[in-house]
Amino acid sequence: MVLLQHVLYPCLAATFWLWQFLGRLHPLIVHFPVALLCIALLLEVVGWYRRSADWRAGITALVWIGTLSSVLAAGLGLLLVNQEAYSGATVTSHQWLGLATVFLAVCTVLALRSGRMQLYRGLLGGTVIGVGLAGHYGALLTHGDDYLTSVLPLHNEKAPGTSDASFAFVSSNQPLTVKQIEDLNLEVRSILAHTCYSCHSATKTKGELRLDKKDLVLKGGKHGVILKPGHPEDSELIRRVSLPAGDKEAMPTKGKRLSEKEVALLSFWIKQGAPWPDGPEKSLYRVAALAPRLPAIPLATVDITQPIDRFVSAYFQANKLAWKGVVDDRTYIRRVYLDVVGLLPSPVDVQQFMVDTSPDKRNVLVRKLLARNEAYAQHWLTFWNDALRNDYTGTGYVTGGRSDITTWLYQSLKKNKPYNWFVRELISPTKQSAGFIKGIQWRGTINASQRTEMQAAQNVAQVLLGLNLKCASCHDSFISDWKLADAYAFANVFADSTLEINRCDKPTGKLAGRRILFNELGTISVDAPTEQRLRELADFLVQPKDGRLYRTVVNRIWAQLMGRGIVEPVDAMDNQPWSQDLLDWLAYDFVQNGYDLKKLMYAILTSKTYQLPSVGVKDAGLLTAPTYAFEGMVRRRLTAEQFADAVSLSFNPIYQDTAIVKRLPQTIHREIPFVRASLVKNDAFLTALGRPNRETVSTSRLSQANLLQALELTNGLTFNEALKRGAEIWKVNYPSSDALVKKLYWQALGREPAPRELAVARQLLGKTPSIDGIQDLVWAIALHPEFQLIY
Known part of the structure; x- marks a missing residue:
């Protein structure tokens, strides 16, 4: 999907007017034929009420026509969105709701053909809801966000004493300051x-x-x-x-x-006279400071002594928020196990930790987990694979237009390589680490913004510096002050020959020279060989005075452990942090501690802030809203890899065949007690649970459940086969229902089953557990929020 939108469609659009014409037929297809699905549902309801099949042939025709039209409308919509420069959250919502509607419509037809009428009617209802929601967002695109609400009586009511221009900076009947x-x-x-x-x-x-x-x-x-x-x-x-x-x-x-x-x-x-500033114009966009900064640590109190907690306490006081009590031992050990090594703690680990009375037992636990170098590397490999778009299969590997960095990355994580050297070896690479800036050499004709040199510029800027050069790779950015010439000048640092500037994929005949994005960090030797230029760039970027590099990485680690960055989105480091002082102190302290990622994690994981109760968020958009207030770790869903590993440890390994593991040195194979999901190639199961294809940089994953995930966990072959194999093993080892249930709960949830849970499980299993009964029970436990979420 991403490849089609960003590579294929722009290329087609640039060469043939027909695609633009077809894209504009999207509203025509949407406004009539797809609406036939709504009529089909209405006739279906009437026919069901009258207990009549007289309209069956007509309803079937309407469903088929509506479904085919939805497929056509979705295809034309994808053309349209790439032709007409639509963008924003409303476009994204409209697009994905439309694709979900197509999926439901196709499922409706399949259910109808198979004669499963109850399922068919349910799917038809869901399809109509999808049509309504997608249509609503389409209307917002055309008519504005207040398309529906503007006609409501309350919409036009004004508060007493306000005017149409009642903005924060307006003083009533007074000259403006x-x-x-x-x-x-x-x-x-x-x-x-x-x-x-x-x-x-x-x-x-x-x-x-x-x-x-x-x-x-x-x-x-x-x-x-x-x-x-x-x-x-x-x-x-x-x-x-x-x-x-x-x-x-x-x-x-x-x-x-x-x-x-x-x-x-x-x-x-x-x-007011259309005022405009005289002299140099101020930027429209916030630009974060580049230099490092060491803020004063707020004063300690009796129970708030750790620096992170002292900054957070000052934030709480300023925002009139109160500290809450820390989570219990069972919640903490599960949380920190998943965050450090990506695995569930064993029942023995949980029980021993809960009875331990040592006052520093949580600090000791974190140190032990961080010292498990192999398990740590296997877990954090997922995070860095996403960010560095490293994968084991996919586009580019067959033709040699892409190379992986897996062995280098794994060994770097296992050794806890200092971050400045980690970055240095990515930018001025060895043979093993060259895959990141090498990017993907796409086959065939591509647009200029996807040249490997431009990919390197975009990816280094995004991953390491938290800024977006993708817009500026086609034209001057509309979301920042970065210009097209800036993007090409930075891309030229990675290029063997100077690139000609292309604006919206059209050559301009101009050259941009070579320079780093932030001139304060140094000047590249313009005529030096590429290898020397990359060494210079690496040296400039990892300097302690490059505060942006280190703010970016500590913000990413904070977001990974806390569910939301101090700055959000994590790729937009010019955005306002909820605590500038905390961000600056973490970055400064990180440099002073030898660029040690594990020391950074230790400081966060042992803070009272990390141990606060998790906060549930119903709408992911609230996390990036200007009104966001930090209150604690954001409750989040296990990643695809964490979920697969949790199933493997609790019930039965999902991935048993080591042949599907990416070829790594034998020393790594000997370190794997079971095949960790981070080491296997992508498949339908991992994709459904949110693992990206890694053809583009991915620095965050959606934590909300979706339809594809629900379908995979309900009917997916990989998941159900693993549970079935596990059920066969559990039946042999635990012939007694009560013993089986208690062991399963300890294994999966780290606790005894509650009396009501035990009663329900007994009813499901009977006196003598069957394989089907055990499979149903472990399936129910695996779908339990307590298993799927990090609290």
Whole structure:
């Protein structure tokens, strides 16, 4: 899917107008034939109520037509989204809901053909719900986020004493201060940047109109001036953005329309005289400091002594939050086992830990786990494989256009290689570590932004520095200050010959030279051989004064252990952290402690902050919302690899055949008590549970359950075969139901079954457990939230 969207479709779009034309047929296909599924459900309900089969032939035809139309609509939709520059969370929701609807529709047809009417009716209902939800998000794209709510009575009610322009920086009937004018200007320019610059900036100038510079805004375009300072009612800009979506003069012509609040803000700005700063213009975007910083550690209290906890305590006080009690021993040992070595603790480990009365037993436990070098490396291999897009099979390996770094990575993790040397060997690589910057040599014609040199620039920037160069690889970025020339200059550091700049895949005839992204770190020898340039780049990036490199990695480790970064998303390090002081101190301390990842983890894992009760989040979007407040570790689902290993330890190994393990040195094979999921090639089971294909960098995984995961855990061959094999073993070893149930609970959940759980299990198993009964029981335990989640 990712390959089709980012490689294949852009190439087709650049060469043939037909794909754009077909993409625009998407609404036509959606608005009529897919709606036949809704009619089919209505007729199905009426037929069921009347107990009549008179309409069966017609309903069947409607279902078939609607399903085929949904498939066609989804295909055209994928074309459209890559032709018309749609983007954002609403587009993503619309796209994935549409694909889920297609999946449900196909399942509906299959159920109908097989005569399973009850399943068919349920799937048809789900399909119609999918049509409704996908259609809703499609309407939001076309008509705005308030498409439905704008007609409700409460939507237009204003609080007493407020006006249409009741923004934070507006003083009623009072002249604006210098600070308020500055804030107003930034608000307006942010609106223009996100909705207008794609067509009206230095990159693209439709109608000879540019909106990115003061003099050009006031000059207007080929149709004349667009605003009259002091008079929004006479300004063409306000008229155009206020027109209904279907009007041919409405702006913007595509993508999300301006909200009423945004239009009111533009009107207020023009009424104030359209102020724009004189002299050098301030960036629209927050730019994080590059240099390291050592903040003062807040004062300790009787029970808050560890530096991390002292920073968090100061944050809690500032945000009027209270400390909660730490989790119990059983929760803590399970949590820290999964986070450090990716495995469940054995029943013996849990029992011994719970009866241990030593005051420092949690610190001792963390040290022991971090000293399990093989298990640690096998677990954290997953995290770094995702980030460094290292995998065992896939695109590029057959043709030699890609190389893996598995052996180097495993040994680096096992030895706890200092992070500065880890980075140095990725950028100025040995033969074993060259796969990261080598990237993937795609077969056939690709767009310029996917050249291996540009991949190296993008991936180094994203993974090591937490910044996005992907937008700037095609055109000047709309989400940051990075320019196309910056991306090409950095890519040229990795290139044997200087690359010609391509804007939106069209050659410009210009060259960008060679330079590092942050000039403060050093100057690359422009004419030096590639190998020397890479050594220089590595030396520059790993300097202690490159605070960004070390803030990025400590933020990634914090996010992995706590479920949410201090800065989120973790690839956007210019975003505001919830605690700048904590982030800066962790990065500074990390450097002072010899770039030691395990020491960093030890500090986090032994903090009272890590031991707080987990926090459940219903909507993942809340984690990146401006209103986010840190209260403790975010409750999260086991990763695909953790889940597979947990099943292997609790019930029966999912992966038993060591032949499917990636070829590693025999010393590594001898360290594997069972085949860890991190070491096997991707398959349908791991994919369903969230393992990415690793053809692109993946620095976070969704923790929410999804339909594909539910289907795999319900009907997946790999999972069910493992449970069946395990049931056969358990039946032989535990002929008594009570003993079997108690052992299973200790093995999987680290506790005794509750009386009610034991009663239900007895009822399921009977006096003499059967293989089917045991399989059903272990399946139910494996799907239990207590097994699937890290609390």
